[in-house]
Amino acid sequence: MNETAVTNHTPLIRCCGLVKSFGAKRALDGVELEIGRGRIVGLLGPNGSGKTTLIKLLCGLLQPSAGFLMIDGREPGVHTKGITSYLPDRMYFADWMCSRDLVDLFADFYSDFDRKKATEMCSTLGIGPRDRIKSMSKGTKEKLQLALVMSRAAQLYLLDEPIAGVDPAARDFILSTILTNYNENGTVLISTHLISDVERTLDEAVFLKSGHVVRHEAVDELREREGKSVDALFREIFRAHPMEGGEW
Amino acid sequence: MLRKLLKYEFRCMWREFAILWPAALAVAFLTGCSLEDNGQSSGMFSVVMAMVFTGVMIALFVISVIFIIKRFNSGLLRDEGYLMFTLPVTTGKLVLSKLLTALVMIIITCVVGIASMFLLWWKFINLPQDLLGEIFRAIGIITSEEPLLWLSMFQFCVMMLVWSAASILEIYAAISIGHLFQRWRVIISVIAYIVISAIQTQLMALIGNLATLVGLGDFMRYIRIGGGEYAAANTAFLMIILLGLAFCVAYYVITTLILSKNLNLE
Numbered sequence: 001m002n003e004t005a006v007t008n009h010t011p012l013i014r015c016c017g018l019v020k021s022f023g024a025k026r027a028l029d030g031v032e033l034e035i036g037r038g039r040i041v042g043l044l045g046p047n048g049s050g051k052t053t054l055i056k057l058l059c060g061l062l063q064p065s066a067g068f069l070m071i072d073g074r075e076p077g078v079h080t081k082g083i084t085s086y087l088p089d090r091m092y093f094a095d096w097m098c099s100r101d102l103v104d105l106f107a108d109f110y111s112d113f114d115r116k117k118a119t120e121m122c123s124t125l126g127i128g129p130r131d132r133i134k135s136m137s138k139g140t141k142e143k144l145q146l147a148l149v150m151s152r153a154a155q156l157y158l159l160d161e162p163i164a165g166v167d168p169a170a171r172d173f174i175l176s177t178i179l180t181n182y183n184e185n186g187t188v189l190i191s192t193h194l195i196s197d198v199e200r201t202l203d204e205a206v207f208l209k210s211g212h213v214v215r216h217e218a219v220d221e222l223r224e225r226e227g228k229s230v231d232a233l234f235r236e237i238f239r240a241h242p243m244e245g246g247e248w
Numbered sequence: 249m250l251r252k253l254l255k256y257e258f259r260c261m262w263r264e265f266a267i268l269w270p271a272a273l274a275v276a277f278l279t280g281c282s283l284e285d286n287g288q289s290s291g292m293f294s295v296v297m298a299m300v301f302t303g304v305m306i307a308l309f310v311i312s313v314i315f316i317i318k319r320f321n322s323g324l325l326r327d328e329g330y331l332m333f334t335l336p337v338t339t340g341k342l343v344l345s346k347l348l349t350a351l352v353m354i355i356i357t358c359v360v361g362i363a364s365m366f367l368l369w370w371k372f373i374n375l376p377q378d379l380l381g382e383i384f385r386a387i388g389i390i391t392s393e394e395p396l397l398w399l400s401m402f403q404f405c406v407m408m409l410v411w412s413a414a415s416i417l418e419i420y421a422a423i424s425i426g427h428l429f430q431r432w433r434v435i436i437s438v439i440a441y442i443v444i445s446a447i448q449t450q451l452m453a454l455i456g457n458l459a460t461l462v463g464l465g466d467f468m469r470y471i472r473i474g475g476g477e478y479a480a481a482n483t484a485f486l487m488i489i490l491l492g493l494a495f496c497v498a499y500y501v502i503t504t505l506i507l508s509k510n511l512n513l514e
Contacts, residue, residue, distance in 0.1 A: 021431070022430075022512070056513075059333075059334050060333065060334065061330065061333055061334065061511060061513060062511065062512065063508075063509055063510070063511070078337065079336070079337045079340060081334055081335065081336040081337075082336035083354040084334070086330075086334045088330045090327055090330065091327060092328060092329075092330035092333065093328070094260070094322075094323070094328050094331075096263050096264075098261055100298050101256070101259065105256060108252045108255070108337060109249070109252060109335050109337070110336070
């Protein structure tokens, strides 16, 4: 079996007994997960279910308290950071930079970055090369961040709540940008609790509840077996019971 | 990758100091212009300029310290850290890029400070036409009589550089220790800095006492007798440099270990 075939059969992401604690609180409690290549996967769960923690562990921003995780057969480190494109749930650009600095930075550090695509996307967004980050609106910064992340031909895209806190028109723009620009040989992992907007784009859904993976299936199979949409299933799994101390 | 990190750090440094450095030189020159030929102030203008000059020099020092702290804390441990720690570089290189930029900033600020002093008194300094030539001729005369002077001057510069690096890394280590806690990070960093400084002082005193016990004093006297004052000074410089390097390594290891194993940007 040649190397490419072996590579294509090994999961891109593998989590085994993954635990992450912050003091007494366990954000992830024994996550077992395998995600293949070339998939669009929804990481679904309510607030506080551990989605962002899992994504940060995959990025190398956090270290596991127990268990391990592998990306492309390696622990998070310099190699995995080189093949992973991460969109956090916040602005991570320095105010002193202008958009050209950011494009230069991505081009310098990531061999899979498409400078031409990024420049065209910035132009479409009305962002000039000398525009300062400090002077941009929140929405423009978010779009610039997305444009740079999606201008990479990464093997793994980690998008943490890309459509939270934006209006419906902007959500469509963001999802459209993701679908038209990602590397089709790569995997996109989108964490969100806004299921109805992303459901139609997903190949697989991972349901995370209180730091555990409770369901992980292909979306088509899930709809067929359950006879309902992923959004309806999400509401069922994560139904809040205030009088019984349930989760929101 | 370190070179690429330095490119962005230097860009940021230039944007912070592009106005301040020339402003310091300009204020020094104008203050010098305002002085009378006997070096006294010539009225309200020169008094105001002298105050502005003092203010600019203080601002230069304060902004330099703030730059060192801010570039490390905001650049790595706030939102910008989400970008920096997801770049395909090691934590060690991230810390090293901050350190090298801070050192370059200190060197340039010192040069600006010294140049400001010359500009302040420019009316009263009769510089020869071939200034550099005269300086090198003077050094040549001195070093032909004392060849070890070159080494002394070089080691003095290295010593200043190493101990500046140790001071910067001490700040980084203190901030990293504060980062281990979820709350009160700033206060804990300040306390950590005070404690580290106290430990460093105690360690240096202990090393000094141990050195005396094992006969370092006699060793230095032997070198002075055999090699002269400059030989003894060079040996002393070397020992101080090695001690400074040891502290640099210790603080660097503490910082990179904490940021590699216990990073939590929330």
